[in-house]
Amino acid sequence: MTYTITSRCVGTKDESCVTVCPVDCIHDAGEQMMIDPVECIDCGACVPICPVDAIFTEDEVPAEEVDAIGAARSFFRSDGSS
């Protein structure tokens, strides 16, 4: 299990999530913030603080947003930061 930021973040990128992430695994990915799924420790601190309710566990990501899971995985793989 890990957490995923959906496209609801686009246009907001509030970054409150970054201030509470205990392992600094949330990064600016251009249009939106993204969670490094390898570094994430599943604590869920980012979920309630998000002003646009953009963050879900992978199992709970709404159907129309499932692409966000793969997008985060490939972003951090290609980025080399995981």
Next chain:
Amino acid sequence: MSPRVLVVGAGPAGLYAAATLAAADVGVDVADRLPTPYGLVRYGVAPDHPKIKSVTRVLARPFSAESVRFLGNVTVGVDLTVADIRGHYDAVVYATGAARGLRPGVPGDDLPGSAPAADFVAWYGGHPDAVSAEELLDARRIAVIGAGNVALDTARMLLKDARALADTELPDAVLAALSRSRVTDVHLIARRGPARAKFTPVELRELGELGVDVLVRPDDLEPSADEAGVVAGDRAARTNVEILREWAGRPGGDAARRLHLWFRTRLVEVCGRDRVDALLLEPGGERLPVDAVLYAIGHRGTPLLGLPFDEVTGTVPHERGRVLGVPGAYVAGWLKRGATGVIGTNKADAGETVASLLADLPGLPRPAEPDPAAVTALLERRGVRPVTWAGWTRLDAHEAELGRRQGRARAKITDLPAMLAICG
């Protein structure tokens, strides 16, 4: 010489403060009364949540800098007095947490067979000061009062098949006791309605995956007028209610253990002559027979010498982390904001405190003895041998190696003299 700050308490709040201070070129000593760092990450986070425990890899980072020292096995207020702190440091950050579990304050709440859940957690977490809760596990029916994640952790540890915990870092004695547990029924009793419960959906869902029968009272699922609004506006509340609804729809089973969920139910009395034998609950005046009860209704900090203290909230009064009326003293974590939030909450919290401290630093008087060696020399004269980071690393490696031989994550040493001997 760069400014020097003492951080008291090596839990998440203290270590996030240390990291932020170190990044600002401040010399830091982190004192803890135990030889081990990480506070509740080591002694509070449940052993079956290893991924959350892996936050230690980040919390340990400040100690790779030479300007940051660990002073384990040092009790501030005893081994180092307030005057000593003033003499050796520019400022002090208190992050001693909120270790004391509350009792509900109803008649009978201190009968044998009752305890704060915090004590049970400390025991299964291997805290060297913990009292064995083994006797509690003779109970068949145990109530857990509360509606937060501590209540859920407590219920889960009581219900989970001990075999599923064999590969965790549970201390040997705890694992043995849980294997002999006679518990058949756990009653989770919450004053709030399900939409206002404080636990997180992820933790709640885990309870449904233990292979125990979960019994939900259908009436509890009907939202009260004020709860309907909460459910609409709060995804976690909505998800919690959905999970409960799914459980309510499950066919009755014949599992060896059962979890009974009670919402909108208030404990008014713990009954029994020499020990707990029942709980009196409102509304309805129901008498629920139980053999033991654990209170997961919150934690409070303990007053510290020389600091103001709010008895009601169990916190130190402060302004953005500055202790009111005590220049040079700061507070972070649960001692500052009360026992709320998750590990990550402490990063932002400690950040606020350290920002206040750094802003004040130029105006604070310099200590008479800022040399780091002077503190250790003072402790030595008093016969106190601080556990260094290297010392803790030896214990850490010892526990990991012991665990590896037993095929598990870690085998915790829980006896203080033994811990100190391994730290060297």
